[in-house]
Structure formats: C-alpha cells, structure tokens
Amino acid sequence: MRRPAPATVRRLILVLILVLWELVPRTGLLAELFLPSLSKTLTVLIQNFDEYGEALLVTLYEVALAMTIACGGGILVGALVGGLAVLRNLLLPVFSSLYAVPIVILYPIFTAWFGIGSESKIAFAGVYGFFPVMLSTAAGIQTIDQSFLVAARSMGASLPQQITRVVIPASIPTVLSGLRLGGALAIIGVVVSEMLTSAAGIGYLVSRYRTVLDSPRVFAAILMILVLSVLFDALARWVERRTLVWQTAGRRDRTSAQGETIAGAPAPA
Amino acid sequence: MQHLANVSELRGAKAHAAAIEVAGLSHVYAGREGQVPALEDIALTVGAGRFVVIVGPSGCGKTSLLMMMAGLRNQTSGTILCAGRPIDAPDPDRVGVVFQEASLFPWLTALDNIEFPLSIRHAPREERRRRANAMLELVGLQGFGGRYPHELSGGMKQRVSIARGLVQDPPVLLMDEPFAALDEQTRMTMGHELLRIWSQTAKTVVFVTHSLTEAVYLADEVLVMSARPGRIIDRVDITLPRPRTYEMMATDVFGRLRERIWQQIRKAT
Numbered sequence: 180m181r182r183p184a185p186a187t188v189r190r191l192i193l194v195l196i197l198v199l200w201e202l203v204p205r206t207g208l209l210a211e212l213f214l215p216s217l218s219k220t221l222t223v224l225i226q227n228f229d230e231y232g233e234a235l236l237v238t239l240y241e242v243a244l245a246m247t248i249a250c251g252g253g254i255l256v257g258a259l260v261g262g263l264a265v266l267r268n269l270l271l272p273v274f275s276s277l278y279a280v281p282i283v284i285l286y287p288i289f290t291a292w293f294g295i296g297s298e299s300k301i302a303f304a305g306v307y308g309f310f311p312v313m314l315s316t317a318a319g320i321q322t323i324d325q326s327f328l329v330a331a332r333s334m335g336a337s338l339p340q341q342i343t344r345v346v347i348p349a350s351i352p353t354v355l356s357g358l359r360l361g362g363a364l365a366i367i368g369v370v371v372s373e374m375l376t377s378a379a380g381i382g383y384l385v386s387r388y389r390t391v392l393d394s395p396r397v398f399a400a401i402l403m404i405l406v407l408s409v410l411f412d413a414l415a416r417w418v419e420r421r422t423l424v425w426q427t428a429g430r431r432d433r434t435s436a437q438g439e440t441i442a443g444a445p446a447p448a
Numbered sequence: 449m450q451h452l453a454n455v456s457e458l459r460g461a462k463a464h465a466a467a468i469e470v471a472g473l474s475h476v477y478a479g480r481e482g483q484v485p486a487l488e489d490i491a492l493t494v495g496a497g498r499f500v501v502i503v504g505p506s507g508c509g510k511t512s513l514l515m516m517m518a519g520l521r522n523q524t525s526g527t528i529l530c531a532g533r534p535i536d537a538p539d540p541d542r543v544g545v546v547f548q549e550a551s552l553f554p555w556l557t558a559l560d561n562i563e564f565p566l567s568i569r570h571a572p573r574e575e576r577r578r579r580a581n582a583m584l585e586l587v588g589l590q591g592f593g594g595r596y597p598h599e600l601s602g603g604m605k606q607r608v609s610i611a612r613g614l615v616q617d618p619p620v621l622l623m624d625e626p627f628a629a630l631d632e633q634t635r636m637t638m639g640h641e642l643l644r645i646w647s648q649t650a651k652t653v654v655f656v657t658h659s660l661t662e663a664v665y666l667a668d669e670v671l672v673m674s675a676r677p678g679r680i681i682d683r684v685d686i687t688l689p690r691p692r693t694y695e696m697m698a699t700d701v702f703g704r705l706r707e708r709i710w711q712q713i714r715k716a717t
Contacts, residue, residue, distance in 0.1 A: 326549050329547070330547060330551040331564075332520060333518055333519075333520055333538050333544075333547075334540050335538055335539070335565065335568060336568050344564075345553070349553075425554060425556070425557075425596045425598075426598070
C-alpha cells in the first residue's frame with residue numbers, strides 16, 4: 180500500500196480531533212464543565228451570535244490597529260537600526276534584551292496610561308508585536324549578501340537604486356517571517372489584555388464566562404480565537420508564497436522541466 | 449618616406465590602442481598591525497581586444513587590482529585609465545564585471561537579471577528585452593530566460609553573469625575568478641565558451657585566476673604577480689595559435705609556458 184500524502188494525514192488528524200471533541204464529553208469521559216462537546220459549543224455560538232459577533236468586531240478592530248503599529252513601526256525602526264551602523268550598535272542589544280522581557284507585566288502600566296478601553300489593548304499588542312518585526316527587519320537588512328550590493332554598484336546603481344532594487348527585495352523573506360510572527364503576537368496581545376482588564380472583546384468573554392463556570396460559552400469564545408489565528412496564519416502564508424515565488428518556482432514541476440531538456444538540445448554547462 | 453612610416457606606425461598604434469593603462473599604482477590598507485602594503489608600483493597596459501590573464505599566489509592583491517580597474521575600490525596612489533579616461537567610480541559604459549560568485553539576484557529571472565543594468569538606467573522596455581535576449585543567445589542559454597537562479601546549474605549561472613556583464617556593450621570585461629567554483633569539466637567547457645564569446649564580441653578581457661592551465665589556455669598574455677605586496681614580476685606572451693583547442697593542452701609549448709609561470713609564482717611566494 181502507498182504511504183498516504185502528508186496533507187491527507189494532516190486533514191485526518193484534524194477530523195479525528197473534532198470527532199473526539201464531540202465524543203469524549205458525550206460518552207461522559209469528561210464532564211461538560213471541563214470539555215463541552217463541539218456541537219454544544221457551536222450551538223451556543225450560533226444562539227448568541229449577536230454577543231459574539233459584537234465582541235469579534237471589537238477584537239478585530241484592536242488587532243487591525245495593533246498589527247498596523249507593530250508592522251509599520253517594526254519595519255521602520257528595523258530598517259533604520261539594520262541600515263545604520265551607529266543605531267545598530269546603540270540600540271540592537273537593548274531591543275534584543277527587551278524582546279526577552281515578558282512584556283505582559285507592563286500591561287498594568289498601559290491600562291494606567293490608556294484606560295481599560297481599546298486604546299490600552301492596541302498599544303500593548305502593538306508593542307508586543309513590534310519586537311519580532313523590528314528585529315527580523317534589522318536582521319534581514321544586516322545579513323544581505325554584500326556581493327549583491329557590489330554587483331549592483333558595478334552596474335552603475337545609485338544609492339537609492341541599491342536600496343529599492345537590492346536591499347528591499349533581498350530582505351523581504353526575513354521581513355515577511357517577522358510580520359507573520361509579529362501579527363500572531365499582536366493577536367495574542369489583544370486577547371490576553373482583553374482577558375486581563377476590559378469590558379469588551381472575545382478575550383473579555385472568555386474571562387467573564389470562566390468566572391461563572393459557563394464552559395460552553397468559554398469554549399465558544401476560544402473556538403473563535405482559534406479560527407481567527409488560523410485564518411491569519413493561512414493569509415500570511417499565502418502572501419509569503421505569492422511574494423517569494425522565486426524561492427520555490429520550478430520546484431514543483433522539476434520533473435517536467437527535465438523532460439523538456441532531454442527532449443530538446445542538451446542543457447549547457 | 450620617413451614621414452609615411454610614422455603615420456602608419458601611428459595608425460598601428462591606434463588600432464592597438466590601450467584599453468586599460470595602469471601606472472604607478474600602489475595600495476596600502478590599514479590592517480590590525482598598522483599599514484599593510486597590498487599592491488606596489490603596478491604598471492600595465494592592456495591592448496584593446498586582448499585577453500589578459502592575471503595570476504599570482506593567494507592574497508597577492510590580484511582581485512583588489514581588478515576591483516580598482518572596475519572603479520569599485522580606490523587605490524592609495526597611481527592612475528588607472530580606461531579608454532584614455534581615469535576610472536574612479538564604476539562606469540558600466542566602459543567596464544563590465546563578472547564576479548567569482550555569480551551574484552545574480554535570486555528574486556529575478558535570468559532574463560531580468562541580464563536586463564538589470566539596463567533597467568536601472570531606465571532603458572526602454574522593448575530595447576531591454578531585445579538586448580537581454582540577444583545576450584542570452586550569445587551565451588547559449590536561449591529558452592532559459594524565465595528560470596530563476598536557483599533553477600540553474602553553476603555553469604549556467606556564470607553564463608547569465610557574463611551576459612549581464614556584456615549587456616551594456618562595454619569595451620572591457622573584467623572577470624574575477626569566474627569559474628573558480630565550478631567543477632573541472634564545467635570549467636573547461638566554460639573557458640572554451642568564453643573564448644567563443646570573446647571572439648564574437650571583440651572585447652578586451654582582463655581575467656583573474658588561480659588555475660595556470662586556465663591562464664595559458666585562455667590568454668594572449670599572462671601577468672604574474674608576486675606575493676604581498678603584489679607586484680607584476682613577469683609578463684608571458686602566450687604564442688599558441690587561435691582558435692585554441694583542448695588538444696593544445698597536451699603540447700610541449702603549452703607545458704613549457706605553464707611551467708615558466710609556475711616557476712615564477714614559486715619564486716615569488
């Protein structure tokens with residue numbers, strides 16, 4: 180028998196988890212308090228769609244602004260720090276150490292400064308997502324193969340042209356991976372801060388229903404966040420694939436390309 | 449009669465006008481232990497249309513010398529004239545460069561890589577395509593224009609690199625160990641191909657290499673450099689007829705020329 184494709188196995192695992200989610204509570208292996216069944220969770224979600232929809236909109240609004248701050252600020256500062264040796268030596272060690280600090284301990288300060296509304300979530304999650312974007316942008320610019328720049332200079336490229344035609348395309352792969360991580364952290368930052376202190380958003384629903392032990396409603400909120408994160412990741416991957424077509428082009432149809440070479444003239448050395 | 453002879457001499461001189469003239473060139477760089485003399489009193493003339501190969505022990509500064517001819521590095525003292533005018537910055541109209549690593553931009557297809565020097569000077573799109581395609585054909589890669597660098601073999605990458613160096617039609621092509629990273633067979637093929645391209649385009653070529661066989665096989669004239677500080681210690685005319693063939697490598701003349709250069713390098717180290 181042929182070994183099944185990895186994609187098929189992945190789908191099967193997902194289906195298995197969903198089936199277990201339904202069966203384990205139903206058979207009474209786990210009490211509903213610990214794990215409400217999938218169908219019950221979905222029913223609660225649909226019945227309370229107004230409440231959850233409204234919370235989702237709040238969360239999405241906060242996530243969108245936090246991502247803008249994280250990505251925009253991260254790319255801007257990262258480009259400056261990666262591009263200018265003075266700033267790099269001055270700031271990079273500081274930023275790298277800050278990245279290791281659990282920034283969530285600063286959240287109380289954010290609420291003190293910005294209140295418990297959306298502003299504190301946006302600011303906190305923006306800062307949370309800023310670091311990976313900024314660090315990977317700086318790394319992407321710093322680690323550009325110098326021979327690319329020498330070659331561009333030999334072809335008469337001016338400094339602005341070296342930046343737009345070489346530095347930017349060469350650093351896009353690292354920047355994109357930073358954006359994916361930074362975006363994911365922005366989602367985490369928003370949800371966590373909503374869970375800590377707030378009056379709106381999905382994170383707020385999770386913590387509010389947890390305190391009253393309403394498990395189906397807690398899981399409904401968790402399910403929404405899961406779907407949100409997975410969708411974001413899929414979107415980020417899709418953008419990466421579309422942008423970095425030059426890294427993978429031809430990999431998939433290598434065999435057909437070889438066939439063409441054999442049929443035609445022999446390939447040059 | 450005397451007067452006429454002078455005129456014809458003058459014409460002859462013009463026909464063999466110097467493509468590159470280096471005079472009194474020295475270079476000192478600041479190393480860890482103070483000032484390090486890298487190049488000392490280099491004087492050389494490369495006649496138009498000639499194929500000149502520079503050989504020498506590792507670290508003798510032959511690559512530095514080539515980079516100075518390309519305007520990519522500045523010498524401490526002395527002059528480099530190309531087509532009668534000093535070179536102090538890259539000038540792709542006068543000098544094309546082919547590097548050891550093909551240094552092709554991985555995010556551009558072979559054709560876009562060849563077009564790059566034209567596109568940074570805003571040449572019209574149609575002309576760019578036409579000239580890049582002509583170069584692709586010249587280097588024997590027709591049909592491979594849409595491939596990305598990672599889809600090309602090492603030899604094919606260097607072909608693209610040569611095409612990129614020639615696309616602006618400079619009279620001089622500088623090549624820095626372009627085949628050093630290739631396997632022996634590909635290297636021989638590429639040397640042969642380079643001679644074909646050279647004879648079709650009538651360029652002046654200055655070629656740096658470690659391989660004495662390659663040097664004798666390719667050159668009109670081999671310049672031998674000493675160990676640091678690099679000086680030119682010998683100038684060997686390669687009297688083998690053209691077109692060169694692989695069989696010539698087995699001849700006594702070839703062996704004697706190779707041996708003479710080898711002895712010079714041994715003495716110099």
